[in-house]
Every structure is written in C-alpha cells, then in structure tokens.
Amino acid sequence: MSRQGHRAKPPAARTVLVTATAWALAAIFVLPYLEMVVTAGRPAGELRDSGYLPGHFDWSSFVRVWSDTTLAQNLRITLVVALGSTLLVLAVALPAAYYTARVDFRGRKAFLLLVLVTQMFQPTALQVGLYREFFTLDLLDTVLVLVLANAAFNLAFAVWILSAYIAAIPVELEEAAQIDGNGRIGALFRVTLPLAMPGVVTAVIFTFIAAWNEFVMGLTLTTSTDRQPLTVGINNMIGAYSVQWNYVFAASVVAIVPVIVLFAVIERHVVSGLTAGSVR
Template sequence: MSAVQTPSAAKQAPLKIRKKRYGEDQVSLRRMSTRVVIGVLVATVFLVPYAVMLVGSLKTRSEILSVPPMYFPVDTLNWSNYATMWDTPETPLPYNLATTVIIAVCSTLLVLLVATPAAYYTARFKFPGKLAFLFLVIVTQMLQPAVLTAGLFREMLVLGINDTWLAMILINAAFNLSFALWIMHSFFANIPKEVDEAAQIDGAGKLTVLLRINLPLVWPGIVTAVIFTFVSAWNEFAAALVIMTTAENQPLSVALTKFIGQYATSWQYVFGVSIVSIIPVVILFALIEKRLIGGLTAGAVK
C-alpha cells in the first residue's frame, strides 16, 4: 500500500485541524465569558454599598428621607456637603482626621518595632517556656477592646495619659501585636537556618542577619502585618469612645457618631465622612498591593 497521501486526504486534514481549534476556542471563550460575568456580579455586590454611600453624600437630607426613595439627586450633585461637614462646630473633622492618621501610623510602627525582633527570636532560638509564651500571645488575640474598656479607662487614668494620642497608640498596638507576631513568626520559621549560618560565616552579626538577610525574605509577612494593624487601628471605635473624651482628640470612627442624633440624623454628612475615612485605606492597599505580589514572587525564586 502506498504511503503517499491522496490530494483529497490532504485537503481534509487541515479542515479537521481548523474545526478542532475552532471548538477549543469556543470552549475557552465560553469559560472566559462565564468568569467575566461571575466577576462582575461579585464586584457589584461588594461595590454597591460604597456607591450608595457616594450618591447619598451628594444628596440633601430631604432627598435621602423622601418617600418614595430618590435614588439620585433631583437637581444637582451637592458637592457642598463635603465642604460643609468640615465646618460643623461640634465635630472638628480636620482634627479628627489628623488624630486618626497619627494613631494608626504610630500604632503600626510600634507593632512592627516590637513584633519583628520578637518573631525572629521565637522562630530562630529555643528558650525555656517558649511554647507557653507563644500560647499566651495567641490567647491575647481573643480579647477585644470592647470587653476591656472599663479596665483600660482606669489604667490610662492611673497612668495619667487618659484622653491622649499615646493612650490609643498603646492600646491599638497591644491588641494587634499578637497577630503580627504570629504572622511574622511563621514566615521566619520557614526560612532555612542555613541562610543565617552562611551569613554568619561571612562575618555578619545577628542584627545584620535580621535586617539584611531575613527581612527581605519575610516581606510578605511584614506587609500583611502592616495592613492588618493599620486597618484595625484606623477603624477602632470602642476604646476610643471611652478613652478619648475631648472632641478634637477623637478619631473619625467616634466623630462619625456626632452626626447621628436622637431625633434627627444628617445622613449626607454620615455618608460623606464614611467616604473620606475609606479613601486612606484604599490608597494603602493600592500602594502595598504591588509590593506584596513582588515579595511573594521574589520569595518563590530560590
């Protein structure tokens, strides 16, 4: 039998290949379309509340409370709400925003300053009571400021730092320290000890090994600790409501409640302050996201 392919068979072969590729492309297109639709639905569910707040911040109070409801402003967008809410005498929002930024940033820095060497030491060295110490650290994560507000108030009063930024910095750092320590402890523990030994053979001290060898390798863990601590300190409410009694010293989370009265609520300002308080967190995620992904991919390459 001749092995030479007939002209008719030669014409049919490319046709079969084209049909096969067309079928695979159709499957891929169908899967991609399904994923896009699901992604849009999920994004819509998460973004609708923020869209409602943004539109509500641009309405008048009568438009927000109108029956039947008005989903969009009738005449114009009231951007003046964002200017007016900063001038309310009972709620000094510029001071509240500055207080929130200072407390969140300082609490995050303090947590990193304490948790980083502690996590490195517990992951690299053995000492008596190590397991008990780690267990005690994780137990403190079960306690929340809302449960301990009375005790915290008395403690800060005795220390003479009640109604100060220092009090809230210490409280936020204390309640976020355990999570940051455990996160970075797991990252330090995954680094082979041979890396430290090689650096020490080359003459590097323990501090140099920590700062120049280990920290770049645990960068994703540091970023995770930064995000968790900053967001937690930014949104803290219960302890701040009790500890911070002066209007200028209160963070945004407490100042927001001043627009909610017993008989009337300025919803346009509530929505406006909520949008303003969300923006810094969104910016933080936008700045850190690339570094987080870069740290994960860099740590995957040996």
C-alpha cells in the same frame, strides 16, 4: 492550517458560572459604598426621598464637612494613631518573632499558644479594665492612650504572622552571611528582613487598618472632640434630634479612601504574606 483550527474554545459552563457568581458577589459588596457616595451627593432637601438617584447631585457636602465639623482634626488624630501604633507594633513584634522563630527555648509552644489565645479577647470586653488602668496612669483623653491601646490589641497578630514567615526562611542563609563577616544583627537586617518583607508588609497593613477603623476604644478612652479619632468624629455627627446624613456619608467616603488606596498599592504583598509557611 486554517484559522478555524486556531479558534479559541468557548469558556466552559463552569467557568462562566463561577465568573458570573464572582461578579454578583462583588456587586453586592460594592453596592453599599456606591449608596454612600450617592447619599453624600444628595441635596439636603432630597435626603428622605425613596429614589436611588437624586434629581441632581450636590457635591458641596464634601467641602462644607471640613469647615462645619471637626473632620480635619479627627482625621489627623486617626492618622497619628494608626501610624504610631503600627510603628510600635513593628518595633516590638519583629524581635519577638525573630527570637521565637530562631531559638527553640523552653516554653516556646506555650508562648505561641498564649499569643494565639490573646486574639480571642475582644477589646469591648476589656474596656472597663483598660479605662481603670489608663485612668491610674493619667493617660485618658490623649493621643498616646489610643496608640498604646491599638498597639496592644494588634501585637499578637503581628508576632504570629512574622514568626511564621521568618521560620520559613532557611537559617543557612543567615549562617552564610555571618561567615562573610556579618554579625547576627547584620544578617538580620541584610538577609532575613528583605526576604521577610511580604510578612512585614502584611503585619503593617493589618495593624494600620485595624487602628484606622477602631471605634470602641476611641469612644471610651477619649472625651474631647479634638482628640477623638475619625470613627468617633463621624459618630458625633449623629445628633439626638437630627442627623446630617450628607455630612455623615461624605465623611465616611473620606475615611475609606486612604485605606482603599493603601490596600490596592500593597495587595500583592498581603496575599504572599498570608500564605507564608503554607509550603515547605
């Protein structure tokens, strides 16, 4: 047979259209981030120029922002809050989700419905009550208050996604492990959790990103600049009479890099975790 017989067919018009549309949408979403990087590299004298690209780039803003602002301390606070709230959510959501998925107790559906309903409440609408509660507990302006608040607002999603994923794992696997000499706890850690790891990773990444990007609670519950998260620290760079845009955009680039790297590393686990329970 000639080589012409094996020549690949050109892509269909629909495939070309879908691919071009996808690239166009990707460019639209990426463009603001490129503008952020370009602005961070603009010299101070060219920040108000209308051109998209500066005459020359000055990347010293990425160096000076660490010494001239509280970026390093805000970044440390955000990292502690994100990790702390993620670990707290995981410690509470795992047993709750396991019990909900494995035990058909009275009020189970009502509990799951209540978990789902709590997702409808916005943190902004509860700020007054939260402020009063933490004021009574003398926890305002601390790292602990941010950990507790972020964990509370992300717990419902973690319970929901983990419960759906654990319920999709056949209970016979745990029963077989118990026959082999493992107790319920041993079967949980040796059988169920390894199989539910994509769901666990999904809960972890969404909780971490939500805590990393949170702004309103950090602004309301903290007042000291050295105890505020990164999002509030960047907002503090916007003064009443002047704005150091090169610092703002340089700090914003620093803020999004860890999340992008983390999401890129475990993206495949997130996709499989979100589709948990969709196929039976």
